[in-house]
Amino acid sequence: MGNDHKIIKGKIVTGGRSIEQIREANKGQNMSEEDFQNIQKAYDHFNGVIALFRLLKIPHSKTYYLAGWEQAYDEQIMLGMFYAEQANPFQDIYKDDLDLFRKDWQARDYDTRCAFALIEKDIEIIIEISGELDEGQEPEGG
Secondary structure, eight states: OOOEEEEEEEEEOOTTOOHHHHHHHTTTSOOOHHHHHHHHHHHHHHTTOEEEEEEEEETTEEEEEEEEEOGGGHHHHHHHHHHHHHTOTTOOTTTTOHHHHHHHHHTTOOOOSSOOEEEGGGEEEEEEEESOOOTTOOOTTO
16 A cells, blocks of 8 residues: 555644643653743644645554645744744754744745654644645645
8 A cells, every 4th residue: 555645735723732732742752841842832833824734644644744835824834843943852053043043934044854744633624735746746836
């Protein structure tokens, strides 16, 4: 059975989670209390954003990779990504430096160095925009 890739337009629904819920979801990942607080801030900023996602569906799992969003959501996405970066153990260039992050974001010099992904419960699907993607094909509208 092969992987099934689709482009989905959806609304992010990650707001209002308690630190305890975030701690439980990330159990065993050796995260600090500050990491949990930053994830909570990221989730609260992402909440309500309507975006495009690449859906990777494999047996027993669906993962939604952020692929694009309307300019109206850019500030929300930028702040969400900043706080997500604060909990990233592999990258510290922006540690506690929102000004540098914002400067790089606005100059389009920011590179996540990885895909930003959410799980099925984090997305309210609005519409499936396209079917399976061919190798190397970019999503429409993203």
